[in-house]
Amino acid sequence: EVQLVESGGGLVQPGRSLRLSCAASGFTFDDYAMHWVRQAPGKGLEWVSGISWNSGSIGYADSVKGRFTISRDNAKNSLYLQMNSLRAEDTALYYCAKDIRSSIAARPGSFDYWGQGTLVTVSS
């Protein structure tokens, strides 16, 4: 059974940093691209960032480019999101999502498994 478990969320002041983690199990982690997708309270979904199976291709939404960094450790079956210079508008539930494919560039995929999310609240 595929499982994605996010952690690392919490309350943080504007301008500070936070690192999210996603522990994956139930599938061959290094065969698939992975993504972070967020959902502000009462709002819709927003793609944040994606990374190919070997970290060879990485992408970011314009809203987080230059502030967030996605990474993965295939030996630990883990996905990360380093979030710096956080803003109030970054407040959201952050989901880790598995891609149906291995690359985010050669043949883009979709998100077939999602975690339950970790809540990030940016407020003073």
Place this chain on the structure above:
Amino acid sequence: QSALTQPRSVSGSPGQSVTISCTGTSSDVGGYNYVSWYQQHPGKAPKLMIYDVSKRPSGVPDRFSGSKSGNTASLTISGLQAEDEADYYCCSYAGSPDWVFGGGTKLTVL
């Protein structure tokens, strides 16, 4: 990238069919055959219902179907059931790499 445009709400009676539209541009929906649809029940994580415009993942009922014409994609749910009541989001690859979601549609089963 601007969000894809979806109707805020649609409704239908049990057994009927409903179609949810998703309008983008030639830079996203119209430019790639990588449109997907997600179902989200309150308090739950999204669930993939359609990928690559019209393909259904294993386990998704064939009552759900997807299509695309030009810059508009559509999700059709036939034989509506009470459990179909949920929010539905479309999503399209938009190059770079980049993905863009629609604003979401609330489906009410009357």
